[in-house]
Amino acid sequence: MQFISTINAANAARSLPLALIAAASLAACSGGNGAVETPLQLQIGSVDPQLAQIDLGRKFFFDERTSAPQGVSCGMCHNPSKGWGDDRPQGKGVQDHTLAGDVDGDGMPDHEGTLAVAGNYFKTILTPRNTPTIYNAHVFPNIFWDGRAGDLVHQAQFPVEAGFEMNTSWDAHVLPMISADPEYTQLLTDAYGDGAATKQRLIEAIGAYEATISVFDTPFDDYEAGKLYALNKQEKRGHKVFFGKGGCFQCHPAPLLTTTGYANTGVPTAGSFALNGGVDLGRGVYTDLTQDPPVDIDNPADYAKFKIPQLRMVGVTGPYMHNGAFSTLEEVVEFYDQGGGPDLSGTGTKDPRIVPLGLSPGEKAALVAFLEFALTGDEIK
Ligand code: HEC
Ligand code: HEC
Known part of the structure; x- marks a missing residue:
C-alpha cells in the first residue's frame, strides 16, 4: 500500500511553515500505525502527475454516483461550504426504505441497530458520530474520532462500503461505473499513464485531493x-x-x-x-x-x-x-x-x-x- 505521507510532504512544502512540517513528521513517526513511506512513482510525460491525481480525486469526491442508491458523495457530508463538514450533529448517509430489508439473510432487518430521526425509522440513516472537517487532516497520523485509520489514502476506501454512508461496493458498482465513464478514463490516464480503474489508484487520488484542503495561515x-x-x-x-x-x-x-x-x-x-x-x-x-x-x-x-x-x-x-x-x-x-x-x-x-x-x-x-x-x-x- 502506498501511503499519502509523501504526497503530504510535497503539498505541505507549499503551504506549511517549516516548524509545522517538523512537528507533523514527528507526529507521523510516533503514530505507530505501521505506515511505511514509499516515494510516489508517477512521472508520466509532460503531465504534472500530482495535479492530474488531484483532479481525479476531486471528481470522485463530489461524484454522487458513488453510493447506492445514488445521491451521496464524500462532498455531501464533507461540504466545502459547510467547513468541509455537514452542519449536522451526526452525519446523514443514504436514504432508502429498502435498508430495513434483510439483504444479508440473518432473519433481522439489516439496520436493526440504527435509530434514525423521529418518524423516519430506517429511512434516514444517521451515522453515530459527527462528521469531522477534513481541513488539515492530511497532516495527522490518526484518522477518525477513534484514530482507527492510518492516513487519508487508507481512510478513503471505507466510506464507499459503509452501510451508514454510501452503502455500495467498489468491485460490484464503483469500479465498473468509473471504467465506463470516458471522463474518468482520461483523468486516470493523465494521472497514471493508462485508464485502468483500480481502488488503489482512486483512494490515492482522493487522498491527494484532500491534502490540498490545508489551512495554516489563520x-x-x-x-x-x-x-x-x-x-x-x-x-x-x-x-x-x-x-x-x-x-x-x-x-x-x-x-x-x-x-x-x-x-x-x-x-x-x-x-x-x-x-x-x-x-x-x-x-x-x-x-x-x-x-x-x-x-x-x-x-x-x-x-x-x-x-x-x-x-x-x-x-x-x-x-x-x-x-x-x-x-x-x-x-x-x-x-x-x-x-x-x-x-x-x-x-x-x-x-x-x-x-x-x-x-x-x-x-x-x-x-x-x-x-x-x-x-x-x-x-x-
Ligand atoms: C485534556 C485534554 C484537553 C484539554 C485540556 C482541552 N481539550 Fe479541547 N478537546 C479535547 C478532546 C479529546 C476533544 C474531542 C472530545 C470529544 O469529541 O469527545 C476536544 C475538542 C475540542 C473542541 C471541538 C472541536 C471540534 O472540531 O469538534 C474545541 C473547540 C476545543 N476542544 C477547545 C478547547 C478549549 C478552548 C480548551 C481550553 C478551555 C480545551 N479545548 C481544552 C481535549 C482537550
Ligand atoms: C454520510 C456522511 C459521510 C460520507 C458520505 C462520507 N463521510 Fe467521511 N466521515 C463521516 C463521519 C460521520 C466521519 C467520522 C466517523 C468516525 O470518526 O467514526 C467521517 C470521517 C472522515 C474522515 C476523517 C477525518 C479526521 O480528521 O479524522 C475523512 C478523511 C473522511 N471522512 C473522508 C471521506 C471521504 C474521502 C469520503 C468519500 C469516499 C467520505 N468521507 C464520505 C461522514 C461521511
Whole structure:
C-alpha cells in the first residue's frame, strides 16, 4: 500500500511553515500505525502527475454516483461550504426504505441497530458520530474520532462500503461505473499513464485531493509569526486564556493545536447512542483498520477517549465534539469552564487536566473570539 505521507510532504512544502512540517513528521513517526513511506512513482510525460491525481480525486469526491442508491458523495457530508463538514450533529448517509430489508439473510432487518430521526425509522440513516472537517487532516497520523485509520489514502476506501454512508461496493458498482465513464478514463490516464480503474489508484487520488484542503495561515498563525496586529484586543485576550488560565494548550498545543493523542473530557452522549442509552467508548473499543487483517481493540484504559482535534477553522466546523453534542463555541467554552462533563467511561479515564476553570464572563467571551476569529479568519465567512 502506498501511503499519502509523501504526497503530504510535497503539498505541505507549499503551504506549511517549516516548524509545522517538523512537528507533523514527528507526529507521523510516533503514530505507530505501521505506515511505511514509499516515494510516489508517477512521472508520466509532460503531465504534472500530482495535479492530474488531484483532479481525479476531486471528481470522485463530489461524484454522487458513488453510493447506492445514488445521491451521496464524500462532498455531501464533507461540504466545502459547510467547513468541509455537514452542519449536522451526526452525519446523514443514504436514504432508502429498502435498508430495513434483510439483504444479508440473518432473519433481522439489516439496520436493526440504527435509530434514525423521529418518524423516519430506517429511512434516514444517521451515522453515530459527527462528521469531522477534513481541513488539515492530511497532516495527522490518526484518522477518525477513534484514530482507527492510518492516513487519508487508507481512510478513503471505507466510506464507499459503509452501510451508514454510501452503502455500495467498489468491485460490484464503483469500479465498473468509473471504467465506463470516458471522463474518468482520461483523468486516470493523465494521472497514471493508462485508464485502468483500480481502488488503489482512486483512494490515492482522493487522498491527494484532500491534502490540498490545508489551512495554516489563520490570523493566529500570522500572530505567532510576529505580526502582532493580526489579532485584535479581544482575540489577544482569548489567546492568553487559551495558552494560560484555560489550560487548553495542554492538549491543543501550538503549532498543530493537538498533541495527536486522545482524551476523555466527559462529553455527554448524543445522537443514536443517547437514543439507545449506550456510551460511545471511542478509542477504548474500536477496530484497528491499520492492521491486516483488522484487529479488534478493547482497552478499558482508553474508554470514552476521543481524538484531540486540530482547531484551525473551528469557527465554521460546528457542531462540535465526536457526536456533535455542542452546537456553538460558547457551549464548548462553558463546558470546559465547568470542568467538562461526568465521566461516562466506567473505568475512571476522565482526564485530570479537565477541571473547573473559574473564567470570568469576559474571559469566556475572549476565548470564544479567539476560537471563532483568530483560528478561523474571515476569508470564507
Ligand atoms: C454520510 C456522511 C459521510 C460520507 C458520505 C462520507 N463521510 Fe467521511 N466521515 C463521516 C463521519 C460521520 C466521519 C467520522 C466517523 C468516525 O470518526 O467514526 C467521517 C470521517 C472522515 C474522515 C476523517 C477525518 C479526521 O480528521 O479524522 C475523512 C478523511 C473522511 N471522512 C473522508 C471521506 C471521504 C474521502 C469520503 C468519500 C469516499 C467520505 N468521507 C464520505 C461522514 C461521511
Ligand atoms: C485534556 C485534554 C484537553 C484539554 C485540556 C482541552 N481539550 Fe479541547 N478537546 C479535547 C478532546 C479529546 C476533544 C474531542 C472530545 C470529544 O469529541 O469527545 C476536544 C475538542 C475540542 C473542541 C471541538 C472541536 C471540534 O472540531 O469538534 C474545541 C473547540 C476545543 N476542544 C477547545 C478547547 C478549549 C478552548 C480548551 C481550553 C478551555 C480545551 N479545548 C481544552 C481535549 C482537550
